Amino acid sequence: MTRILVFVDNDRGTLSPSALEALTPAYSLADSLDASLELATVGEGGRAALEPVGLGGYVISHPVLSDYAPEAYGDALAQLVSEEQFSVVISLGDDRGAEVMAHMAAVLDQPLVANVTEIADTEGPDGSWEVIRVRWGGSLLERARLRSDLKFLTIAPHTFPAPEPNGGAGPLTTFVPEIPDSLARTRVVERVKLAEGLTLATAPVVVSGGRGVGSAENFAILEELADLLGGVVGCSRVATNNGWRPHSDQVGQTGTRIAPDLYIACGISGAVQHWVGCMASKQILAINTDPEAPLVTKADYAVIGDLHEILAAVIAEIKARP
Amino acid sequence: MNILVCVKRVPAPGARIVLTDDSQGIDTRHLGFTTSPHEECAVEAAVQLKERHGGTTTVLTLGPPDAVEQLRYSVSVGADRVVLVPADSTEWDPQATASALVEAIKDLEGDSPFDLILFGNESADSGGYQVGIRVARALGRPVISGLKGIEIDGDQMVGRRETDEGFEVYRLPMPAIAAAKEGITLPRYPTLPGRLKSRRAEIHEVPAEMTPGGQEMVSLLKPAEEVTETVILGHGAEAAPGVVRLLEEVGLL
Ligand SMILES: Cc1cc2nc3c(=O)[nH]c(=O)nc-3n(C[C@H](O)[C@H](O)[C@H](O)COP(=O)(O)OP(=O)(O)OC[C@H]3O[C@@H](n4cnc5c(N)ncnc54)[C@H](O)[C@@H]3O)c2cc1C
Ligand SMILES: Cc1cc2nc3c(=O)[nH]c(=O)nc-3n(C[C@H](O)[C@H](O)[C@H](O)COP(=O)(O)OP(=O)(O)OC[C@H]3O[C@@H](n4cnc5c(N)ncnc54)[C@H](O)[C@@H]3O)c2cc1C
Numbered sequence: 001m002t003r004i005l006v007f008v009d010n011d012r013g014t015l016s017p018s019a020l021e022a023l024t025p026a027y028s029l030a031d032s033l034d035a036s037l038e039l040a041t042v043g044e045g046g047r048a049a050l051e052p053v054g055l056g057g058y059v060i061s062h063p064v065l066s067d068y069a070p071e072a073y074g075d076a077l078a079q080l081v082s083e084e085q086f087s088v089v090i091s092l093g094d095d096r097g098a099e100v101m102a103h104m105a106a107v108l109d110q111p112l113v114a115n116v117t118e119i120a121d122t123e124g125p126d127g128s129w130e131v132i133r134v135r136w137g138g139s140l141l142e143r144a145r146l147r148s149d150l151k152f153l154t155i156a157p158h159t160f161p162a163p164e165p166n167g168g169a170g171p172l173t174t175f176v177p178e179i180p181d182s183l184a185r186t187r188v189v190e191r192v193k194l195a196e197g198l199t200l201a202t203a204p205v206v207v208s209g210g211r212g213v214g215s216a217e218n219f220a221i222l223e224e225l226a227d228l229l230g231g232v233v234g235c236s237r238v239a240t241n242n243g244w245r246p247h248s249d250q251v252g253q254t255g256t257r258i259a260p261d262l263y264i265a266c267g268i269s270g271a272v273q274h275w276v277g278c279m280a281s282k283q284i285l286a287i288n289t290d291p292e293a294p295l296v297t298k299a300d301y302a303v304i305g306d307l308h309e310i311l312a313a314v315i316a317e318i319k320a321r322p
Numbered sequence: 323m324n325i326l327v328c329v330k331r332v333p334a335p336g337a338r339i340v341l342t343d344d345s346q347g348i349d350t351r352h353l354g355f356t357t358s359p360h361e362e363c364a365v366e367a368a369v370q371l372k373e374r375h376g377g378t379t380t381v382l383t384l385g386p387p388d389a390v391e392q393l394r395y396s397v398s399v400g401a402d403r404v405v406l407v408p409a410d411s412t413e414w415d416p417q418a419t420a421s422a423l424v425e426a427i428k429d430l431e432g433d434s435p436f437d438l439i440l441f442g443n444e445s446a447d448s449g450g451y452q453v454g455i456r457v458a459r460a461l462g463r464p465v466i467s468g469l470k471g472i473e474i475d476g477d478q479m480v481g482r483r484e485t486d487e488g489f490e491v492y493r494l495p496m497p498a499i500a501a502a503k504e505g506i507t508l509p510r511y512p513t514l515p516g517r518l519k520s521r522r523a524e525i526h527e528v529p530a531e532m533t534p535g536g537q538e539m540v541s542l543l544k545p546a547e548e549v550t551e552t553v554i555l556g557h558g559a560e561a562a563p564g565v566v567r568l569l570e571e572v573g574l575l
Contacts, residue, residue, distance in 0.1 A: 016486075068490070071464065093451070095483075098444075099467045102452035106459035111417055111536035114444075114451045130540065135447055140339055140348075141543045142448075148536035154451075185464045190491035201486075205574050229574045237359065240505075247470075247505030248484075253446070254359040254504040262572045271336050283572060285565070286552075294337040298550055301568055305558035313559035317566045318575065 002035035003084065005057070007077060007091040007100060011068070013045030020053065020162035022092040022155040027163060029088070029119055040080060040175070042073055047172055054166035058175040065179070068096065069187035074103020076177040081108065081150070093154030105152050113146055115156040137253030138279075139272040158257070158280070198232050200249060205231030205262045208251055208278070209239055212267015212288065212307055216244040221311045222266060228318055234258070236268045252277035266307040270295025287311070323377035323474065325368040326436040328423060328454070329361040329396065331389040332447045345541040348447075357392050359509075360442035364502040366509040367472055368440055369400035375474055377437070378402040380430070382528075384409050384422055390525055397520035398512035405430065405526045416448075417535025420456035425530035427461065435461075438479060441501040443468050458499040465499040466492045470506050 006026045008019055023039070030037040038057035041050050043066070047059050058080060064072045077100060081089055089104070091097040093115045105112035115134040120143070122129050128147045134156045135142050146153075200206065207226040209219055219233060226233050235245040237252060251258055253273040263281035268274060270286075270293055278284065279298075286299035287307045296302045303310050333348050334356040340349040356362075368379045381396040383389045384407040393404035407426045414422075427439070441454030451467075458465030470489065471482030474496075481492045481500055494500070512520070555564035569575045 011485075070466065095468050098451040099455065102455040102467075103459070105452065106420075106456045109417075111415065112450075112452055113537055114449060132543075135449060135542070136335075136339065137449065138545070139335075141545055143540040143543060145538045145540050146536060147538065185495055186466055186492060188490045189493050191485075192488045192491065194488035196487075199486075205572075229569065231574075241509070243508060247508075250505070262569075262574060269337065272339055283568075285555075285568065291554075297552060299552050300550060301553045301555050303555050303557070303561040303565060305561070309559050310561060310565075313562035314565045317562040318569070321566070321575070 002033050002088065003086045004030050004033070004035050004037045004088040004090065005081060005086040006037065006039045007089065007097065008039050008041050008046075008050060009092070009094070009096045009100070010041050010043065010046035010049050012043070013049055015049050016094070018092060018094065018157055018162065021157065021160050022090050022097070023053070023163050024160035025119065025155055026090050029090075029122075033122060035088070039170075040077065042076065051169045051172060052165045053170060055170040057170065057172055059172045060175050060177060062177055062179050064181060064184050064187070067188045069184060070096070070099045070103055071186045072179050072183040073100045074107055075179055075183060077104045078107040079177040080175050087149070088151045090153050090155060092157055094157050098154055101152060101154050108150065110150045110152055111146060111148050112152040112154070113144055114154050116153045117141065117156050117159050119153070136276070137273065138276040139253075198230075200232055200234055200251070200256045200258055203232040204260055205229045205264070206234040206251070206258055206260045207231060207264045207266070208234035208236070208268060209266045209307075210236035210268030211238040213239065213244070218308065219244060221308065221315070225264075225311055225315055228315065231260070236274050265295050265299070266311065268295055269293045270298060323371055323375040323438065324380070324434075324436050325371060325377065325438045325440065326380045326382060326427065326430070327361070327365050327368045327396070327401075327440045329357040329365065329381060329383050329392055329442070330445045331355050331357060331383060331385045331392045332445065339544070341542055341544065345543065347542065355388070355391060356446070358442045358444070358446035359504040360444065360502055362509045363504050363506045364440040364442055365396050365399060365401060367502060367507045368438070370507060371438070371472070371474060372400075372402075380405060380436070382407065382423075382426065382430075384419060384426070384530070386410060393525060394520040394523060395512070397523040398516040399510055400516070403526065404523060405528055407528050407530050413534060413538070414532065415535035415537040416450040416452045417456065417537070418532040420453050420460065422530040422532035423453065423457050424460040426528045427457065429528050429530070435497040437496045437498075439463075439497075439499045441499070443501045443503045454499060454501040461499070463497055463499050464494040465501070466494060467501040469500050469502050472500065472502070472506060
């Protein structure tokens with residue numbers, strides 16, 4: 001019987017909000033292949049977090065795995081896959097999932113298809129599969145053929161909803177891999193906490209500025225509006241590259257992907273690499289001098305004109321409210 | 323500190339991506355080319371480390387002859403030496419790419435390994451998130467991805483990686499490998515002397531054989547696009563009341 005393994009990461013016992021997303025396509029795949037589905041996580045701390053999922057599987061334990069250590073994680077997973085003869089391994093394609101899977105694939109010398117959105121065909125010629133995967137951070141898709149004995153995939157984040165826990169406590173067996181102490185060389189040695197508060201990723205409203213803002217000082221008016229609305233300031237890559245804003249404010253393919261209730265894009269044209277970062281926003285308001293700017297035509301609402309003048313008027317209007 | 327940075331030439335689409343008629347690629351007739359911002363920042367990080375600790379910065383790309391444009395650009399922002407690994411076949415998946423890079427790197431290194439090899443976290447177009455890790459595994463060197471900070475402390479590379487709460491710190495014995503994210507540092511713009519130097523820069527060619535991998539592109543397709551009817555709230559300052567009404571409706575006021 002085909003055995004499918006899903007790697008689910010936990011960070012010292014805590015699951016990220018998206019941690020279980022890869023299980024959803026994995027359940028469908030197990031159904032269509034009539035295969036068994038099990039999960040693996042690293043560190044005893046993950047046991048309590050993952051038992052409620054209701055799947056059987058493995059908690060991988062070893063002294064070197066006392067904290068996140070991508071090389072050691074990859075080796076451990078590769079050993080589990082070989083010993084238990086899993087033929088399909090799936091993980092979420094978040095930072096850690098992508099990294100651990102790449103290590104495992106390199107150790108076992110197998111291909112790894114990154115950021116899959118659909119497993120289109122599992123009955124291709126010579127046992128090959130056809131999958132759809134993300135390119136350009138989501139601006140483009142690729143139909144890819146996977147020719148290999150073992151099928152390793154990461155699932156594009158925010159593509160599938162996480163499944164509801166099925167209630168039953170799955171028996172998770174402890175698996176102890178052989179890992180040389182030397183692999184502790186890539187383990188986390190320290191953590192630094194930064195001030196908590198609203199972040200770009202979690203704010204309900206993001207007031208974002210691009211080249212049209214014109215200077216670092218000119219962002220003050222965006223800050224003022226963001227403060228009034230209980231949100232944060234974001235920006236385009238032009239603002240980052242000009243040194244107007246820190247990169248942690250950048251929205252887009254190589255910045256942060258956000259999904260606020262409202263995204264206010266001021267003086268941003270809407271290049272595809274910016275758009276993929278903000279397209280999940282519930283509502284978008286574009287403020288731009290150019291009525292033909294792509295962000296204006298893709299937005300839900302737009303105001304045409306100079307952003308400085310418009311933001312000043314909006315702030316005055318808010319302050320004048322009873 | 324001798325540092326190698328691997329970069330990939332990619333088209334730079336603007337407001338929309340247009341595919342070729344056969345859906346095998348992006349229609350690049352009207353596009354410029356670039357590298358991923360992650361890789362641009364990796365080049366800058368390497369140049370800054372060299373400026374601080376001495377040594378050389380080498381930039382390498384595997385690609386078509388036109389990729390010399392990206393190599394020359396890297397000279398204009400401070401790279402000392404540039405290497406082209408010529409490639410013309412289309413059968414390059416991440417495994418194949420990594421295998422050819424490993425060959426080329428061994429050839430360049432001889433008996434003296436680079437202290438540090440930097441990659442982008444993922445390429446701009448294909449985004450496989452794996453070439454740097456595969457190369458590191460083949461060379462038996464430690465590797466960490468997603469770095470937003472990098473420093474040298476004696477014979478160790480100290481890397482910082484962002485998390486939801488702050489950042490994690492890693493210490494890798496060198497020779498080491500790392501994949502950088504945009505924001506690790508701010509790339510500089512080319513200077514005029516830099517540009518002049520880049521025009522004269524010698525391009526070292528290092529041929530390398532690849533071992534085919536198991537992933538193959540069949541075709542490209544565009545994601546379904548929602549068509550939005552944009553509501554124009556007004557022009558200039560007169561639109562302010564409309565904007566405030568929207569803010570109220572969304573529940574922000
Ligand atoms: C691989 C790759 C990855 C990238 N990743 C990102 C990313 O993560 N995030 C990102 O943002 N970009 C990214 N980019 C860059 C992207 O392609 C664009 O260059 C960038 O988003 C443009 O920024 P902008 O809209 O601020 O500037 P522009 O495109 O120059 O647009 C400025 C806009 O401001 C308007 N404007 C000017 N003056 C005013 C005014 N006074 N009032 C109102 N409107 C005004 C103009 O009409 C115009 O629409 C990436 C590029 C590549 C190749
Ligand atoms: C001439 C040529 C033609 C190609 N044609 C096709 C095609 O038709 N269809 C297809 O599917 N693929 C094609 N590819 C390959 C494909 O686009 C990827 O470059 C390759 O599979 C590597 O995967 P990735 O970009 O996803 O790497 P990732 O793992 O995302 O890359 C991570 C990092 O590795 C480094 N890197 C990646 N590629 C290179 C490179 N070429 N040179 C130096 N450093 C690099 C960069 O630092 C990058 O940031 C072609 C590649 C070349 C060179």
